[in-house]
Amino acid sequence: MAAGVILPAAAAGCLIIVCCRKPENSGRREPEQKKQKPKMEETGKDPKLNRREFLAKGLRVSALVGIGGLAVLTVKKSLAGETVWQLDPSKCIQCGRCATNCVLAHSAVRCTHVYAMCGYCDLCGGYFKPGTKTLNTAAENQLCPTNAIKRKFVEDPFFQYSIDEPLCIGCGKCVKGCGAFGNGSLQLQVRHSICVHCNQCSIARSCPADAFSRVPAGKPYLLKQITLENPK
Amino acid sequence: MKKARVILLLIIVFTIPFMNGYGVQRFPKPDFETGYVQPETLQPSARSEILAVMDVVVLALALALVSWLVIKKRSRTGVFWASVFSLAYFGFYRQGCVCSIGAIQNVTLALFEQSYVIPLAVLAFFILPLVFTLFFGRTFCAGVCPFGAMQDLVAFRPQKTDPRLNAILGVIPYIYLGLAVLYAATGTDFIICRYDPFVGIFRFNATFGMFVFAGTLLISGIFIARPYCRYLCPYGVLLNWVSRVSWRHITITPTECIQCRLCEESCPYDAIDMPVTDGNPEERLVTTRKLILICLLVPFFAILGGWTGSRLHETLAGDSPKVRLAKTLADPVKSRHQPETFEITAYKSSGKPLAQVYDDARSVLRQFYFGGWILGCFIGLVFGIILAGRLLTRYRTDYTPNRGACYSCARCVDYCPVEKNGLVKMES
Numbered sequence: 001m002a003a004g005v006i007l008p009a010a011a012a013g014c015l016i017i018v019c020c021r022k023p024e025n026s027g028r029r030e031p032e033q034k035k036q037k038p039k040m041e042e043t044g045k046d047p048k049l050n051r052r053e054f055l056a057k058g059l060r061v062s063a064l065v066g067i068g069g070l071a072v073l074t075v076k077k078s079l080a081g082e083t084v085w086q087l088d089p090s091k092c093i094q095c096g097r098c099a100t101n102c103v104l105a106h107s108a109v110r111c112t113h114v115y116a117m118c119g120y121c122d123l124c125g126g127y128f129k130p131g132t133k134t135l136n137t138a139a140e141n142q143l144c145p146t147n148a149i150k151r152k153f154v155e156d157p158f159f160q161y162s163i164d165e166p167l168c169i170g171c172g173k174c175v176k177g178c179g180a181f182g183n184g185s186l187q188l189q190v191r192h193s194i195c196v197h198c199n200q201c202s203i204a205r206s207c208p209a210d211a212f213s214r215v216p217a218g219k220p221y222l223l224k225q226i227t228l229e230n231p232k
Numbered sequence: 233m234k235k236a237r238v239i240l241l242l243i244i245v246f247t248i249p250f251m252n253g254y255g256v257q258r259f260p261k262p263d264f265e266t267g268y269v270q271p272e273t274l275q276p277s278a279r280s281e282i283l284a285v286m287d288v289v290v291l292a293l294a295l296a297l298v299s300w301l302v303i304k305k306r307s308r309t310g311v312f313w314a315s316v317f318s319l320a321y322f323g324f325y326r327q328g329c330v331c332s333i334g335a336i337q338n339v340t341l342a343l344f345e346q347s348y349v350i351p352l353a354v355l356a357f358f359i360l361p362l363v364f365t366l367f368f369g370r371t372f373c374a375g376v377c378p379f380g381a382m383q384d385l386v387a388f389r390p391q392k393t394d395p396r397l398n399a400i401l402g403v404i405p406y407i408y409l410g411l412a413v414l415y416a417a418t419g420t421d422f423i424i425c426r427y428d429p430f431v432g433i434f435r436f437n438a439t440f441g442m443f444v445f446a447g448t449l450l451i452s453g454i455f456i457a458r459p460y461c462r463y464l465c466p467y468g469v470l471l472n473w474v475s476r477v478s479w480r481h482i483t484i485t486p487t488e489c490i491q492c493r494l495c496e497e498s499c500p501y502d503a504i505d506m507p508v509t510d511g512n513p514e515e516r517l518v519t520t521r522k523l524i525l526i527c528l529l530v531p532f533f534a535i536l537g538g539w540t541g542s543r544l545h546e547t548l549a550g551d552s553p554k555v556r557l558a559k560t561l562a563d564p565v566k567s568r569h570q571p572e573t574f575e576i577t578a579y580k581s582s583g584k585p586l587a588q589v590y591d592d593a594r595s596v597l598r599q600f601y602f603g604g605w606i607l608g609c610f611i612g613l614v615f616g617i618i619l620a621g622r623l624l625t626r627y628r629t630d631y632t633p634n635r636g637a638c639y640s641c642a643r644c645v646d647y648c649p650v651e652k653n654g655l656v657k658m659e660s
Binding site (some may be wrong): 040056059060063064067070071073074077081082083084091094095097098099101103105106112113114115116117118119120122154155160162181182183191192193195196198199200202205208209210214217220221223 | 257258259262264265266271272273274275276277278281284327329330331334335337338339343348349350352353354359362363366394404406422425426431432433435437472473474476477478479539550552553573574576577578581591634
């Protein structure tokens with residue numbers, strides 16, 4: 001709250017600086033003295049010159065104190081390291097704006113597969129379009145518009161799904177499917193190898209679910225993890 | 233047994249909603265028999281933090297170098313090459329983000345929002361140029377800021393601009409600063425970053441609108457030097473204030489002005505104050521009247537501005553997602569005929585009570601009401617002061633750079649014959 005008081009006060013202080021200076025200049029009939037001159041002449045002779053210098057010095061010191069104060073106030077709340085943008089998959093509603101609203105033409109948000117959560121289903125809700133009859137890799141069966149999910153047979157009846165990251169556009173269609181019918185192991189994340197770290201993320205601005213936040217760069221991912229034990 | 237199962241089921245059903253952030257294991261992970269090894273989920277780390285430290289170090293070094301070039305060396309060539317370096321490093325290599333201009337918003341947000349922590353590097357980007365300006369004038373603008381450098385490099389045919397037009401357009405940065413602080417303080421948006429014309433150029437991926445904006449600025453910048461710095465830059469407002477009381481500042485002539493008028497046309501930014509000596513000095517009565525008028529005018533403008541700002545608070549808050557959501561929810565008739573927006577889907581899935589949505593919106597509106605008053609007062613005050621500045625006559629004998637408006641680009645230095653004729657050496 002103190003911050004809320006000090007900033008307007010600092011602004012007011014700066015305004016007073018501006019206010020004070022103009023009438024001060026206007027009142028003077030004498031032509032403005034140059035900075036070098038007082039060194040050459042005896043400065044004691046002209047009281048107005050001294051006053052002007054005194055005022056400038058005072059304002060300079062108060063400006064320094066102001067900047068210092070601002071720094072101290074914010075340093076208390078600052079973080080030694082960087083922050084990066086990340087989206088919280090538990091808030092995400094897979095609206096598809098991540099794919100289109102990034103400043104990069106090919107969004108930095110991509111699908112991430114948490115293998116530890118995957119059920120390795122044959123009928124994968126993230127891979128197949130709803131109502132697919134034959135479970136094969138035919139293009140018309142795939143939910144992914146860019147064929148970025150690779151389905152690989154592991155052993156009967158399990159299949160491994162992996163994301164071909166360069167192909168993924170971050171539309172979230174598979175995430176929606178997996179969340180609706182499966183374990184939710186497919187999750188959207190900002191990939192920090194791609195992200196250009198804008199000061200204000202333009203996807204965050206348009207995220208309808210308020211899922212984006214700044215996280216410490218040391219722990220840059222917010223992946224969902226499983227908690228329920230494997231009931232075996 | 234059946235009862236126990238029902239209770240267990242109930243417990244599971246009721247705990248699931250509270251386990252937000254965790255997955256639901258509908259299908260257990262299979263036990264593979266073929267020795268299948270589960271791949272790692274790759275999590276590429278964020279960019280190295282050493283880069284951020286390096287940015288700050290380069291910023292400090294560049295500021296020191298340009299200040300030395302301007303104050304001690306008095307070298308336009310040096311400043312030129314420094315600005316080429318800054319454009320290459322802060323602009324095209326670091327892609328213009330984080331910049332000092334945008335850091336205003338981070339600092340504001342850090343002051344107003346409890347949960348926001350500001351990275352030290354961003355804070356340094358905000359503070360360092362201000363401190364250097366306080367000591368040496370706006371050397372940051374001269375050759376460190378990539379935006380300034382870019383515009384400085386395209387200013388091929390600078391024309392004189394009308395001082396009245398300059399004064400009017402000069403109000404825009406104050407409005408921009410006020411709006412940026414208001415939107416950042418309320419946590420609504422970072423408008424400086426949103427409407428940043430050059431970052432799209434640095435990244436070679438500008439949207440069409442921003443490309444047109446940047447193109448307009450750069451092309452008009454050939455004739456009207458540094459249009460963004462002069463008529464838009466909100467950080468320039470702060471630097472202007474600080475520079476007025478700077479410890480040292482670039483001077484056109486190293487010693488005495490010989491009134492040769494050679495520098496008169498040298499400044500592409502109209503930042504050289506001409507001598508005002510001739511003409512009869514004003515009557516004391518006239519000056520007193522002017523001062524009284526100013527004393528009445530400035531508070532009048534401030535209050536008028538504040539009142540207008542507070543009237544506009546709903547319009548200003550219209551950009552806040554919280555207010556927008558509450559408005560959509562409060563007006564079901566209008567939204568019934570349209571497909572459900574993602575915002576409403578997200579609201580429904582979040583399980584937030586309606587009353588809380590309205591409360592949130594109300595508190596945002598209240599913030600904007602007070603913010604509107606402060607913003608309006610500020611703009612009114614600035615308007616009044618600029619008007620007052622134009623009413624007053626200031627007398628000076630020499631050609632001096634206007635400390636507030638001068639970007640310390642050191643062009644004028646090259647025009648001064650005093651240095652070239654070796655007069656400096658003679659005197660010292």
